[in-house]
Amino acid sequence: SREDTATKHPLTHINSTTHSYQPAVTGFEFKVQNLEAKMSETVKVMSTFGSIYGHRPEVALRLKGIPYELLLEDLPNNKSELLLTHNPVHKLVPVLLHGDKSICESLIIVEYIDEAFEGPRLLPADPYERATARFWAQFIDQKFARPFWMSICMADGDKEEEENFLKEAKKNLLLLEGQLKGNRFFGGNSIGLVDIAASGLARWLGAFEEISGVNLLTDEQFPALCRWAKEYAGDERAKECLPNMDELVAKITAVKKKFLAMAEVQK
Amino acid sequence: SVPASPKQRKDRIMAGEKKGLVLLDFWVSPFAQRCRIALAEKGLACESLEQELLGDKSDLLLGSNPVHKKVPVLLHDGRAVCESLVILEYIEDAFPGAAPRLLPADPHARAQARFWADYVDKRVYSCGTRLWKLKGEGRAAARAEMLETLRTLDAELGDRAFFGGEAFGFVDVALIPLTSWFYSYEKHGGFSVEEECPGLAEWARRCGERESVAKVLTPPEEVHDFICLLKKHYGVE
Numbered sequence: 001s002r003e004d005t006a007t008k009h010p011l012t013h014i015n016s017t018t019h020s021y022q023p024a025v026t027g028f029e030f031k032v033q034n035l036e037a038k039m040s041e042t043v044k045v046m047s048t049f050g051s052i053y054g055h056r057p058e059v060a061l062r063l064k065g066i067p068y069e070l071l072l073e074d075l076p077n078n079k080s081e082l083l084l085t086h087n088p089v090h091k092l093v094p095v096l097l098h099g100d101k102s103i104c105e106s107l108i109i110v111e112y113i114d115e116a117f118e119g120p121r122l123l124p125a126d127p128y129e130r131a132t133a134r135f136w137a138q139f140i141d142q143k144f145a146r147p148f149w150m151s152i153c154m155a156d157g158d159k160e161e162e163e164n165f166l167k168e169a170k171k172n173l174l175l176l177e178g179q180l181k182g183n184r185f186f187g188g189n190s191i192g193l194v195d196i197a198a199s200g201l202a203r204w205l206g207a208f209e210e211i212s213g214v215n216l217l218t219d220e221q222f223p224a225l226c227r228w229a230k231e232y233a234g235d236e237r238a239k240e241c242l243p244n245m246d247e248l249v250a251k252i253t254a255v256k257k258k259f260l261a262m263a264e265v266q267k
Numbered sequence: 268s269v270p271a272s273p274k275q276r277k278d279r280i281m282a283g284e285k286k287g288l289v290l291l292d293f294w295v296s297p298f299a300q301r302c303r304i305a306l307a308e309k310g311l312a313c314e315s316l317e318q319e320l321l322g323d324k325s326d327l328l329l330g331s332n333p334v335h336k337k338v339p340v341l342l343h344d345g346r347a348v349c350e351s352l353v354i355l356e357y358i359e360d361a362f363p364g365a366a367p368r369l370l371p372a373d374p375h376a377r378a379q380a381r382f383w384a385d386y387v388d389k390r391v392y393s394c395g396t397r398l399w400k401l402k403g404e405g406r407a408a409a410r411a412e413m414l415e416t417l418r419t420l421d422a423e424l425g426d427r428a429f430f431g432g433e434a435f436g437f438v439d440v441a442l443i444p445l446t447s448w449f450y451s452y453e454k455h456g457g458f459s460v461e462e463e464c465p466g467l468a469e470w471a472r473r474c475g476e477r478e479s480v481a482k483v484l485t486p487p488e489e490v491h492d493f494i495c496l497l498k499k500h501y502g503v504e
Contacts, residue, residue: 089386089419103378105385115374127360131348138350139334175334 041099043068046083048075050243050251052149052200053106054094058241059196060110064119071097107137110196123193136179136186137197143172144200152208152216153256166216173222176201180224184231195232199242201225202232207248211256288313291328291340293320295493297392297444298351299339300483304440305355307479309365313341321500352384355440369437383423383430384441390416391445399455399494400503410456414463421464428473435477439470443480446471450487451494 047054086095086102096103103112114122151165186194292299292315306313331340331347341348348357397409430438461468
């Protein structure tokens with residue numbers, strides 16, 4: 001209850017059960033942290049298991065080589081006092097905590113990480129290229145948002161509605177396919193903002209396809225995107241914070257069962 | 268698709284070769300107005316090309332924004348930048364010497380500004396559209412959502428002169444053109460921004476004193492007439 005958590009120190013986090021992709025805070029990271037403890041501020045990411053959007057700040061921090069603590073919320077069951085304090089407007093994960101500052105909205109967090117920390121660029125230096133990157137990141141967030149994931153979760157390939165959805169989805173995937181232009185990543189030779197924005201397609205899409213039996217991202221239609229998905233999921237830093245496929249499939253299956261059960265009750 | 272006419276080809280070539288700034292515009296678009304206000308604030312000359320949106324869209328628009336086919340589009344030396352907030356950030360990045368800066372230097376403050384501009388983008392216009400398009404329960408829900416949004420913005424503004432603090436900034440530019448639509452939202456929703464959020468109403472008046480804003484914003488009655496036109500167009504009573 002809110003009263004219980006209110007008496008705790010604000011930085012006490014709710015520790016949920018361990019998950020296979022919690023970052024191993026290595027001895028090296030601890031040493032670095034102790035050395036720089038006075039100079040640097042602690043970085044924490046509030047997220048939940050299997051969160052597409054929560055992955056983004058994690059991969060961004062890993063690309064920059066910034067150690068962080070992962071605070072896992074037990075969503076959608078409980079929203080901790082810490083979450084409600086730091087994201088009162090949307091009450092959603094992810095939230096980045098940097099010292100006493102909090103930053104919300106995953107792509108805004110990624111841009112913040114790019115600006116606040118040294119390390120390889122996540123956005124290009126050139127203004128026009130930056131605008132292009134922001135445009136495509138936004139495109140992904142518009143076209144591959146909750147309605148897309150819901151539709152593919154519930155799809156079984158039968159109805160006309162689903163055919164229209166698939167047609168629209170393929171059109172949008174084709175636009176992204178066109179943006180790779182023979183490069184390994186949308187960012188060129190290295191992972192950038194658009195790759196991070198598209199990361200849902202590199203792991204989550206496969207899980208949803210497995211559950212629904214729909215095969216959207218085919219090699220024949222989207223060879224560049226398929227190659228990209230393998231590159232992204234194979235990257236050392238991304239790998240460390242992508243959810244395990246089997247665990248992800250299990251979680252989505254459970255959520256789907258819940259939805260179907262609720263729909264039955266409502267009939 | 269139909270091949271381009273000589274005039275259309277010429278327009279496309281002219282815009283493609285044109286040095287400087289061209290904005291693909293629409294007179295009442297609050298999103299295009301964001302760009303015009305930012306450019307005016309910074310004293311950056313830009314040619315406005317009014318687009319036909321309710322009829323056939325121009326080749327130039329379709330070629331410059333093939334993904335969304337919408338205004339605004341900023342052409343800079345012939346290269347297209349789309350999506351109004353992306354355009355605002357582009358203007359900041361591409362003209363670093365052009366004062367005033369709309370985004371602060373501090374990364375956290377920048378993130379805050381981006382958060383609130385994003386909030387405005389997600390919450391105001393689409394909700395407002397539901398307010399005039401829907402009736403009964405749909406309209407009531409939109410009304411409740413709009414009031415919550417305006418109150419949240421009002422609370423965020425607090426005692427400050429602008430969302431940017433002491434200076435007119437990114438969030439102010441993002442929100443101010445939408446205030447022209449408040450009058451129509453008020454009429455459709457049966458509420459008063461002045462009563463619900465006096466701070467926000469005062470902020471809108473304060474922004475309206477700026478030359479860039481005064482010259483660009485559409486008078487609220489004209490926005491309301493436009494919405495009534497749209498209602499006929501969509502067959503909404």
